[in-house]
Amino acid sequence: MSRPLVVTRRMVDHPTDSHTLDRYQETGGYEMARRSLDMTRDEIVETVKSANLLGRGGAAFSAGLKWSFLAPDRPAYVVVNADESEPGTFKDRQLLERDPHQLIEGLIITSWANEANHAFIYIRGEYPKPARRVQQAVDEAYAAGYLGEGIFGTDFDLEVTVHLGGGAYICGEETAMINSLEGLRGEPRLKPPYFPAAKGLYMKPTIVNNVETICNVPHVLAMGAEDFKGIAHPEDTGTFLLSLSGHVNEPGNYELPHGLTWREIIYDVAGGIRDGNELKTWIPGGASAPWFVPSLHLDMPLTKQATADAGSMIGSGAVVVMDETTCVVRAALRLVRFFAHESCGECTPCREGAPWLEMMLTRIENGQGRPVDFDVILDVSDGISIGLEWPPKMTTICALGPSAVSPIISLRDHFGDEVVAHIEGGGCPFGRVEEEEVVA
């Protein structure tokens, strides 16, 4: 099957040296950045908006629309969100490591379009190699006059700072990232009033975009809005990097056009389930997303709207596939534990509620569940994410708290029997070792 490639084209064609400046330029790199400096800010924002380039960090929000919200106060800043820490997500890593100049070019255009003279690339601290590659590329770009003062011989100045995170998933949330960049605790800010495009880094207008979003920008301009939209699905335009993992035969990153069905993705793209096992469930869009099951969702297309209508989200593009050998209670526990562990602790429901959920799930998995426990779990979850829906009606400051509830929504909707079997059977029917509470 031949698929249109946009952001991974170069690394597929030149697997050994796609990250070098020579290869980048030899394949037309930095041409679009150079040309964009002759375009007006409005022209660029308009093009990105009408191309309907959707953010790839999780919320799938139109990048052009976000840019058009930039408040007039100056200086403005651009921040690239390269914190990629959600379990199962590893797409940005490949873009950073294998094509860092593509990111820098996108960043130059984004900064120009948003009148920013200083941009930051915030890379997750556990990504040493990607960070090295990006820093090297930034250094090369400075040396070539593509960054720094008067880039490409124009009077536009652009400084780029590469910053490494300190090991907190929450710093991927854009306002926590801004706090972290300022040297403050990695805790989200209140929205309102601190929408980054209005009051972001140092309380100045700031555009935060995901790595993949920024990497798409040069291509959107090069193709033009109409052609970009023509790649695949008319609403979910362009391509989409999926990180496929779990019990599939061919896990990995795949750049796909929107609109494929889940059956195509799991069985064709990812080569089907290991050992010929049955597919049990899958996470369609990152650890925060409520799970899908074959009986309901296998022939559904992967689009933003269809996924939302089914009560989940395309999120960060991390698909985790689980086969029939999976204990879903344990899977849910591991996810809840992740969120409880990563809670920043700023707000009460997530700080106290998520660890409580972890404790109860641990007991159930270990055979100490009580008949009331699942009701308590649902009710405690309800206090974090009222109504237990997706997108959540949250009582928390940010979406991390409700993310801890997504696995529980999934248990309730699809695997209530398995929970009951744990409680009534006095342990895990899959006969596994004791789980230890980590957070508490």
Added chain:
Amino acid sequence: MTARETEGVLVTIDGKEVRAPEGELLIKTAEDNGTYIPRFCWHPRLKEVGMCRMCLVDIETPGGSMMVTACTNPISDGMVVDTKNDRVKKAQEAILEYLLINHPLDCPVCDRGGECPLQDQTMSYGPGETRFVEEKRHFEKPIPISDLVLLDRERCILCARCTRFADEVPGDPLIEFKERGYGTQISIFPNQPFSSYFSGNTVQICPVGALTATPYRFRARPWDLKAVESTCPHCTAGDRISIEASQNQVLRFLGVDVDATNRGWLSDKCRFGFEYLNSEDRLTNPLARQEGGTYEEVSWGEATSIIAQRFGAIREAHGGDALAVLGGAHGTNEDAYALSVFARDVLGTKNIDCRMDDALGTRLLTGIDRRARISDVDTAGTIIVWGPDLKEEHPTLYLRVRHAVQELGANLIVIHPRATGLDDRADLKITYRPGSGSDLLTQLRGGDRDDVNALLEASPVVAFVGRTGYTEGPTMAEAVASWILELEDSRVLPLARRANVFGALDMGVAPDLEPGRIAATETGRDTRQILGGLASGDIRGLLLVGADPVRDVPDGSLATSGLSGAEFVVAIDMFHNDSTAHADVILPALGFSEKEGTVTNIEGRVQKVNRIAPGSGQSRSDWSIIADIATALGSDLGWTSEQEINDAMMARVPAYAEASWDALDWEERDGVVVPAPGADVPVYRPEMTTQPTVGAELVLHSARKLYDDGVMMRKGPSLHRLAPGGFAHLHPDDARRLGARTGSAVRLVTKRGEAELPVQVDPSLHRGVVYVPFNQPGVGPLGDDPVVRVTAVGEPD
């Protein structure tokens, strides 16, 4: 302001339509209109963080109803809010349950029990029962985070009130969250205690019993406390406090949120400076000195007759002017009025002064027409502080200025011989050498400093003016005030020590003022002249009223020689002190919280002080002691209560006409600002010479710290140990020249005293200045002459 801000917008809260200014926080609008929305983290004087999530409410939006925190959402026109529907109730129950699952419920032994927002809100909004069967989170408890404050992390609900206060209000960000998620906790930084002058405020605003104060811990159950509102006795700001007592013992002061003065905040000196009231060392009976210098208890009758006999004899033989009165600035206006009348009409002396030779001229203290109000700093374009370090001597004014600069955008100019607490917020800091202030002032008046001129463009100008230290004479401040008043649209607050000094001056406890700020036809002697007169024998008899000149007068040796030279000394006081040691008769006085009356603050604001405890032994009010002595001297002043004196005072001091007790008790809870007199301080041009720095390269700068060796501190165990002790601060260049360094010792010799002190190298000083904090434990007086000789002692180790 837009119409929406002034007339307000229409908001519907639980079906009720209300109007409030656009942009006001929903939680406040609701509360002002009778709907209390529960909360823990929100505090009206701190920036909102929306962390605890207790105040979630539903608002209607075009996309359906939405849950928002009322503490972070400004109201807008047409907003429709539901604070009581099922979803809101579910959220409230959930939040409380989350807060309680790990809470230790130490209520029976918790200082907060009975006045605990967590208990109260659980009653009103919480789940009835607990469903948590897991192991609770444990922390070592409690841990000290400063000399005064303990932290119990198990009780903490992580609302960030304490951390926000420390960072936003006094600018002491010494406590912070550490760890994250389930392990989040309040912490200090390694080896850096939370030693803020304002730490006690965190205990007051902590919504649970996580922060407790050592002076109050385990002392009382809130339901056993009775409380009365009063005015803080520690500085001239006139801060509003609630005095709380149990079984006749004062157990704590709380700040009361009054916009006119302290907005609820207190310094730790004010908050914990009540322990002396309960001291075992309080005087309980009149004492008369015997042959050989010991004191015997005598009856009040015996004491007054001895006094009448001796004062009478001196008056007879040498005239009334052979008698003098010192003190009266710690009491009430009623006490001060009685004292003034007694001195002038009974003793027949004009030698009376409530200032301890550390203040300013009465013209500056009482005579400014354009005297500022504290709240004027909120609207100031530029604030000038040329006087004592506000953080050390007027702590709540320090907070007010900080707020005005930090949050309201005022310019700030600080002029002082060394670092002050406000420097980090100052747009311009000028450091100068004491003695050269006139040169600097000449430059400023001449418009020679562009940096100052530029800042002064922003008006109105509000200036705090006083003596930066005791080696700088009072005329300097008067000259500064004159310059300020030459500026257009400017106001001045003159700074002086002792809580009721302004009231006492208004009542004529001054050699050149009669009651009602009337210039005396004949001027008597001020404190310095009285002490000199006692030493030389011109003055023979002295009445001390709550005054300790040996400790308080900058030239302590002058005070000692004066008191030793006196023929007969009477002291009305609460304690033995270095000055009462020279007294022939000592009379036990009631203290603050043991008497009722009025006091007058720096702005001329008259407020009530109220009684809650009976006082020790046979202690009595100053006025009643004075009235008895008057009677024994043959003049019945006819007073039988404070109220009667107040009536007499109002008749004689028309400026106080609006400030009757009734008005203050019932209508004017924030006090009444009495009218200013009709004339500005005339423009006063000091001689533009610098003070001499003869022979020596160094001049002395001597100024107070918040905690010192005053008797109220000495008798309060919690605070006295916080006094930093004696140090000689030297500029690095001077230290190098002298062969001294931090930790080594130097010897200081002035005209009036000497001391050997450890050195602290202090780059904030102007070169050529040695700074020694005034009245620290173990350090004798160095006097107020600027010339000092400094030599290194021994080898620096």
